[in-house]
Structure formats: structure tokens, C-alpha cells
Amino acid sequence: MKAVIAGAGIGGLTAALCLNRIGIEVEVLERSDQTGDVGAGIQLSPNGTRILHHLGLEQALSEVAFLPQGVELRLGKSGWTVSHIPLGETVRTRYGFPYYHIHRGDLHGVLSDAVKKACGDVVHTSSGVVGLMRHDDGVTVELADGTQTEGDILVGCDGIHSAVRASLQGEIKPRFTGMVAWRGLVPTNDLPENLMKPVVTSWMGAGRHVVTYYVRRGELVNFVGVVERSDWTKEGWNEPGNKEDLLRDFAGWHPSLQTLMEAVENPFIWALFDREPLAKWSDGRATLLGDACHPMLPFMAQGGVMAIEDAYVLSTCLEAQKEDPAQALASYENLRLSRTAGVQKGAWRNGRLFHLSNPIARLTAYGPIALASRLVPGKTSAPQDWLYSYDALSVRP
Ligand SMILES: Cc1cc2nc3c(=O)[nH]c(=O)nc-3n(C[C@H](O)[C@H](O)[C@H](O)COP(=O)(O)OP(=O)(O)OC[C@H]3O[C@@H](n4cnc5c(N)ncnc54)[C@H](O)[C@@H]3O)c2cc1C
Known part of the structure; x- marks a missing residue:
């Protein structure tokens, strides 16, 4: 069987590894002229690292992660x-796998190298998918340069503006969330010693929040600052922002954050978009995966991890139902839809929690969290169990 995969992001590359694992030939079509990703961080929780380790990436990840x-x-x-939840060894003991902070470029490097080693030169850059034709026994995929390629199945891992999704379901634009995100990376050596603790911190305030954490073995500090603002709707990771605007958005915030933001040489800004959960992902022998079917706000740090889970479950369904690929894709969708929709909604809830402005609402929301963190610190991990203990490796259709 051959799978055509549209998109060489986190989802597409992981799907290539998972499908190759069960003997499916893969061809990965990437629109941009290079693979790799922007200079920003990503958190990988144990529900994702469980899969990446299973795919043989533990050593490579541990060499670049924090x-x-x-x-x-x-x-x-x-x-x-307000609260502290232990990660480190605690998370490994509780869930069996680590929690990593990693530079996106490093993660792409690890995944791309693994795909090349396992499958050969199967990733084709400058190969944007523009359309598809479904047949009973496969899919013809049309590329922007006018050429075509064939697969027994097609997996659309082509992100929030997925051309595969538009071909399957018609064009429905993602919605602007009314929020923009700043991002930046600062070399740790450019900062005062111990300015940032070795933890991921969500700094919460009225209508905005900041997330800070280390990446690349602790050599860089990553920050993302989210602000409710409707005057910027340009999407894209590489839109340069103005440092004065960034400092204005967080004026009066904690001195450590001021120091960090002052040290950012080139902040970037982009508008945050998402979609309501889709009712359906698959149609015959074509399906969707990752942000193509469940883009989400980044406030649970799960979009990439959900794409990794999708990829593994998809491969399990195809392995179990290889005689009927369309049925396998339908099973995959059934197994994944409600979990990913739950995370999409959870991300919205986190956004509301982080951005509360009313003092009474803040006290009501943060007070119990602060009390629990101090009175029963051992129990603070429990609310994450449904998310982090999900074992994609044992999911069966
Ligand atoms: C600020 C921020 C912080 C985040 N933090 C986290 C985090 O900590 N943890 C986490 O798990 N997730 C996080 N996410 C979410 C995560 O980045 C996404 O969910 C993840 O990148 C989705 O991967 P994907 O492969 O589905 O899509 P993408 O990463 O969007 O990849 C899609 C790929 O398809 C290509 N493509 C697009 N159109 C076509 C086409 N027509 N033909 C061929 N190729 C095409 C693109 O060039 C791209 O390479 C964050 C997101 C943001 C915005």
C-alpha cells in the first residue's frame, strides 16, 4: 500500500514514520521549498513522548531537549x-515518559533525519497539493506545478489552511480568535543568571498572558506573549514585530519579563486563528490529521502532540484493517475525534482562565488552585491524567 502525505510538519513527518513502521510506502509532499521550522519552542508532554520514544527517537530528542x-x-x-506542578522525574514516574521542551527546528531535524533514515528521500519540497480526485481504489493528488501523483490513501497533514480539507469539505475559513501572539528566543547567556527558573511558567494578566521556558538543552529561553487585540490579523510565524509594541503590551509586568523582552532582538507577531471541531475528517480513502482537522489555541500546548497521537492511531487502524483502507480511515476518525475536540475546547477554557480581569473572578478561579497547590501538592498532577496518560500505543479499532 502507498500513502501520499500532504505536509511535512510535525504531523506529516510523524505519520510517515508511523506508516513506514507497518510497511506502508510513503510519499510526503511539502509546499514550501525547505523542510524545517521556525525559531520557536514547543512542549512535548508524555502522551507524545511515549510515541516518539517508541519510534526510536529517545536518544536524538534527549540530545536537544530541555x-x-x-x-x-x-x-x-x-x-x-499561584501553583506549581512538578514535572522532571515526577512526570516520568507518573506517566512513564518525560516532558520535553524543544526548539521547533530541532524537533523537525530529529523527525526529518528519522524519516530519511527509515524511508529514504520521500519528502518532496516545493510540492504544494492543490486538489485531489478520489477513486474506489485510491486517490490522485494534484500539485501546484500541474503534475499528479497517486496513492492508495491520502493523509492531509497540511495545517490549518489545509488544501486537502478544502478539497474534501469545501473552503471554510478559520476564525480569527481576537488574539495575537508575540514570540521570541533569547540566548540564556545574554540574561542575568537564574532569571528564569527551570520550569514552564504561564504568567497571567487581564486580557493577556506570557509563557516562558527553556529550549535547546537550556541554551535559549523561549517566550510567547498572547494579547487580546484585534488590530493585527496577519497570520504566519515570520512576521516581524516592533519591540516597543511588545514592551507596551506588557508594560508594568514582572521585572524578569521586562528584562527578557528587552533582550529579544527580533520579536515576531502573528494572529491566532482556530476552527470549531469538525464533524468529519475522512472521505473514502482520504483523511486529515493534526492542525488540518483540529487546529487549536496553544493554551494547552497540545496541538503538535495531538498530531503525533493521530499519526500513531492512524497507523494502528491501517494495520488492523489493511483489507479495507476506507474503513480504517473511518475507524481512525472515530477513535480520535472526541479526544481532539475536548482538547480544542480545553485550550479555549485555559485562555479564559489566564486572561481573567475581574478581581472577584480571579480570586474565585485562582484561590482554590493556589490552596490545592499548597495543601495537597502531591495531588496537583491528577487533573492532567486524562491528557498525559493517554496511551496511543494501545488504542485499537
Ligand atoms: C504559539 C504556539 C505555541 C504552540 N505550542 C505548542 C506546544 O507547546 N506543544 C504542542 O504540542 N503544540 C503547540 N502548538 C501547536 C503546534 O504548533 C501545531 O499544532 C502543530 O504544528 C501542528 O502540526 P501539523 O503538522 O498538523 O501542521 P503544521 O505544523 O502547520 O504543518 C503543516 C505543513 O504542511 C505544509 N503545507 C501547507 N499547505 C500545504 C499544501 N497545500 N501542500 C503541501 N504542504 C502544505 C506546511 O508548509 C507545513 O510544513 C503551538 C502553536 C502555537 C501557534
């Missing part, structure tokens, strides 16, 4: 710690 010691919620202005 192992955070905890996750903290803090107030953006005063810096007061």
Missing part, C-alpha cells in the same frame, strides 16, 4: 506563584 522541573502559574504583574 527537561523542565515543573509547570507554574504566576500572576504577570506581581509574579506571585
Whole structure:
């Protein structure tokens, strides 16, 4: 069987590895002229690292990742710690797999190298998918340069603006969330010693929040600052922003954050878009995976991890139902739809929690979290169990 995969992002590359694992030939079509990803960080929780380790990537990941010691919620202005949940060894003991912070370029490097080693030169750049024709026994994929390629199945891993999704379901534009995100990376050596703790911190404030954490073995500090603003709707990771605007958006916030933002040489800004959960992903022998079918706000740090879970479950369904690929794609969709929709909704909820402005609402929401963190610190990981203990390796159709 041959699978055509549209998109060589986290989802597409992981899908290539998972499908190759069960003996399916893959061809990966990437629109841009190079693979790789932008200079930003990504968090990989144990529900994702479980799969990546199973695919043989533990050594390569551990060479580039940073192992955070905890996750903290803090107030953006005063810096007061609302809660601390231990990660590090605690997360490995609880879920069996680590929590990584990693530079996106490094993650892409690890995945691309693994695909090349396992499958050969199957990733074709400058190969944007523009359309498809479904047949009973396969899919013809049309490329922007006018050429075509054939597969027994097609997996659309082509992101939030997925051309595969548009071909299957018609064009429905993603919605602007009314929020923009700043991002930047600062060499740790350019910062005062111990400015940032070795934890991921969500700094919360009225209508905005900041997330900070280390990547690349601790050599860089990654920050993302999200602000409710409707005056910027340009999407794309590489839109340069103005540092004065960034500092204005977080004026009066904690001095550590001011120092960090002052040190960012080139901040980037982009508008955040998402979609309501889709009712359907698959049609015959074509399906969707990752942001193509469930783009989400980044407030649970799960979009990439959900794409990794999708990829593994898809391969399990195809292995179990190889005689009927269309049925396998339908099974995959059934197994994944409600979990990913739940995470999409959870990300919205987190956004509301982080951005509360009313003092009474803040006290009501943050007070119990702060109390629990201090009175029963051992129990603070439990609310994450449904997310992190999901074992994609044992899911069966
Ligand atoms: C600020 C921010 C922080 C985040 N933090 C986290 C985090 O900590 N943890 C986490 O798990 N997730 C995080 N995410 C979400 C994560 O980045 C995405 O969910 C993830 O990148 C989705 O992967 P994907 O492969 O589905 O799509 P993409 O990463 O969008 O990849 C799609 C690929 O398809 C290509 N493509 C597009 N159109 C075509 C076409 N027509 N033909 C061929 N190729 C095409 C693109 O060039 C791209 O290479 C964050 C997102 C943001 C915005």
C-alpha cells in the first residue's frame, strides 16, 4: 500500500514514520521549498513522548531537549506563584515518559533525519497539493506545478489552511480568535543568571498572558506573549514585530519579563486563528490529521502532540484493517475525534482562565488552585491524567 502525505510538519513527518513502521510506502509532499521550522519552542508532554520514544527517537530528542522541573502559574504583574506542578522525574514516574521542551527546528531535524533514515528521500519540497480526485481504489493528488501523483490513501497533514480539507469539505475559513501572539528566543547567556527558573511558567494578566521556558538543552529561553487585540490579523510565524509594541503590551509586568523582552532582538507577531471541531475528517480513502482537522489555541500546548497521537492511531487502524483502507480511515476518525475536540475546547477554557480581569473572578478561579497547590501538592498532577496518560500505543479499532 502507498500513502501520499500532504505536509511535512510535525504531523506529516510523524505519520510517515508511523506508516513506514507497518510497511506502508510513503510519499510526503511539502509546499514550501525547505523542510524545517521556525525559531520557536514547543512542549512535548508524555502522551507524545511515549510515541516518539517508541519510534526510536529517545536518544536524538534527549540530545536537544530541555527537561523542565515543573509547570507554574504566576500572576504577570506581581509574579506571585499561584501553583506549581512538578514535572522532571515526577512526570516520568507518573506517566512513564518525560516532558520535553524543544526548539521547533530541532524537533523537525530529529523527525526529518528519522524519516530519511527509515524511508529514504520521500519528502518532496516545493510540492504544494492543490486538489485531489478520489477513486474506489485510491486517490490522485494534484500539485501546484500541474503534475499528479497517486496513492492508495491520502493523509492531509497540511495545517490549518489545509488544501486537502478544502478539497474534501469545501473552503471554510478559520476564525480569527481576537488574539495575537508575540514570540521570541533569547540566548540564556545574554540574561542575568537564574532569571528564569527551570520550569514552564504561564504568567497571567487581564486580557493577556506570557509563557516562558527553556529550549535547546537550556541554551535559549523561549517566550510567547498572547494579547487580546484585534488590530493585527496577519497570520504566519515570520512576521516581524516592533519591540516597543511588545514592551507596551506588557508594560508594568514582572521585572524578569521586562528584562527578557528587552533582550529579544527580533520579536515576531502573528494572529491566532482556530476552527470549531469538525464533524468529519475522512472521505473514502482520504483523511486529515493534526492542525488540518483540529487546529487549536496553544493554551494547552497540545496541538503538535495531538498530531503525533493521530499519526500513531492512524497507523494502528491501517494495520488492523489493511483489507479495507476506507474503513480504517473511518475507524481512525472515530477513535480520535472526541479526544481532539475536548482538547480544542480545553485550550479555549485555559485562555479564559489566564486572561481573567475581574478581581472577584480571579480570586474565585485562582484561590482554590493556589490552596490545592499548597495543601495537597502531591495531588496537583491528577487533573492532567486524562491528557498525559493517554496511551496511543494501545488504542485499537
Ligand atoms: C504559539 C504556539 C505555541 C504552540 N505550542 C505548542 C506546544 O507547546 N506543544 C504542542 O504540542 N503544540 C503547540 N502548538 C501547536 C503546534 O504548533 C501545531 O499544532 C502543530 O504544528 C501542528 O502540526 P501539523 O503538522 O498538523 O501542521 P503544521 O505544523 O502547520 O504543518 C503543516 C505543513 O504542511 C505544509 N503545507 C501547507 N499547505 C500545504 C499544501 N497545500 N501542500 C503541501 N504542504 C502544505 C506546511 O508548509 C507545513 O510544513 C503551538 C502553536 C502555537 C501557534
